[in-house]
Amino acid sequence: MRVLVIEDEADMARYLCDGLRLAEYEVFHCNDAASGLFQAQHTKWDVMIVDRMLPDEQDGLQIIRALRNNQNKTPVLVLSALASLDERVKGLREGGDDYLTKPFAFPELLARLEALTRRTLSIAETSRTINIADLSIDLSTRRVERAGQTINLQPREFRLLEYLARNQNQVVTRTMLLESVWDFHFDPGTNVIDVQISRLRTKIDKGYSPPLLHTVRGAGYKFGIDG
Ligand code: CA
Numbered sequence: 001m002r003v004l005v006i007e008d009e010a011d012m013a014r015y016l017c018d019g020l021r022l023a024e025y026e027v028f029h030c031n032d033a034a035s036g037l038f039q040a041q042h043t044k045w046d047v048m049i050v051d052r053m054l055p056d057e058q059d060g061l062q063i064i065r066a067l068r069n070n071q072n073k074t075p076v077l078v079l080s081a082l083a084s085l086d087e088r089v090k091g092l093r094e095g096g097d098d099y100l101t102k103p104f105a106f107p108e109l110l111a112r113l114e115a116l117t118r119r120t121l122s123i124a125e126t127s128r129t130i131n132i133a134d135l136s137i138d139l140s141t142r143r144v145e146r147a148g149q150t151i152n153l154q155p156r157e158f159r160l161l162e163y164l165a166r167n168q169n170q171v172v173t174r175t176m177l178l179e180s181v182w183d184f185h186f187d188p189g190t191n192v193i194d195v196q197i198s199r200l201r202t203k204i205d206k207g208y209s210p211p212l213l214h215t216v217r218g219a220g221y222k223f224g225i226d227g
Contacts, residue, residue, distance in 0.1 A: 001117060002026045002044070006036035006060060007051040007079070012102070016049065019106050025113075033058035040067055045074050047117050049109075052080035052091070061094040068095040075116040079104070130165045132212060133225050135204060137165055146208050156181070157200050164213065164223035173220040197221060 003025045007013040013029055020027045028043075030036040033054045040048060040063060050060040064076050078096035080087065091099040097119075098112050128139040134147045142158055144151045153161060159181050164172060174193055178184040182192070197213065205211045214222045 001046045001113075002028070003113070004036070004039055004043070004045045004048040005029045006031075006033070006040075006048065006054070006063065008032060008054050009051075012051075016109075019109075023110055032056070033060070033063055036060075037063045037066055040074070041070065041072065046120075047113055048074055048076045049079050049113075050076055050096070052078060052082055052087075061091060061096070064095040073120075075120050077109075077112055077116060079109075130162075130168075132165060132168060132223070133210060134208070135212060137161060144204070146204055151203050153200070153203060156196060157203070160196055160200055161204065164221065167223065169222065169224040169226070171216050171219050171222050176220070 001024075003020055005013065005016050005020070005027060007016060007029070008031045010031075013031065017027045017029050028039060028045075030039055033056070036050070036054075039045075050063055052060040054060055060078060060080070064078070067074065067076075075097045076095065078091040078099045079102060080091065080099070081102045082088075082091075083101040088099045088101070097116055100109060100112060130137040130139065136145050138144070139162065142153075144153055144158070144161065160177070163177065163180050167176075175187070177193055178187065197215075201211075201213045205213055210225055212223055212225065214224075216222050
């Protein structure tokens with residue numbers, strides 16, 4: 001999970017970043033509104049934590065407003081010392097997804113972040129279909145079709161296909177596959193990948209055009225219309 005923290009007070013920022021890293025978040029920190037907005041707009045985050053009172057009399061809510069005007073729907077937790085009911089309502093009305101007042105207990109912050117990311121993940125997953133040429137992969141029902149015909153995949157084959165499709169047009173190395181599809185953090189030294197790739201290729205490419213699963217000699221594999 002990648003989280004962007006926009007917070008100007010150094011102690012609070014350190015407390016947040018250290019705690020989030022301990023909870024295995026990938027954390028990036030900005031200490032003013034301008035750099036925060038830039039990062040928010042130019043990088044994809046799973047969730048953001050935005051302080052309200054920022055330097056140069058900027059209000060974190062302005063960042064959220066700018067993002068929402070730009071159709072950026074990344075979930076935002078507003079973190080603020082402004083604790084009155086009016087301020088909290090304002091924070092949510094301006095596009096914040098949740099509002100936590102300082103001081104706060106870290107477990108509560110983590111629980112709220114989990115709730116926010118769970119919500120967006122489930123929305124994204126229920127409507128997610130990956131289409132490449134005439135292949136369609138429905139990530140919620142795990143139904144795979146090519147040229148309108150259902151293709152039955154074993155769970156591991158589906159995981160492999162999903163990983164390749166999510167990284168389409170990029171070279172995927174054997175190490176990446178071992179770690180992401182098999183959860184191996186070492187090379188088992190077997191031909192497990194070759195066997196699965198070959199099975200998957202037979203199921204999704206054989207008899208169809210164009211081929212989608214390509215071998216990149218000496219590097220790994222690539223999934224997409226162009227080899
Ligand atoms: Ca502040």
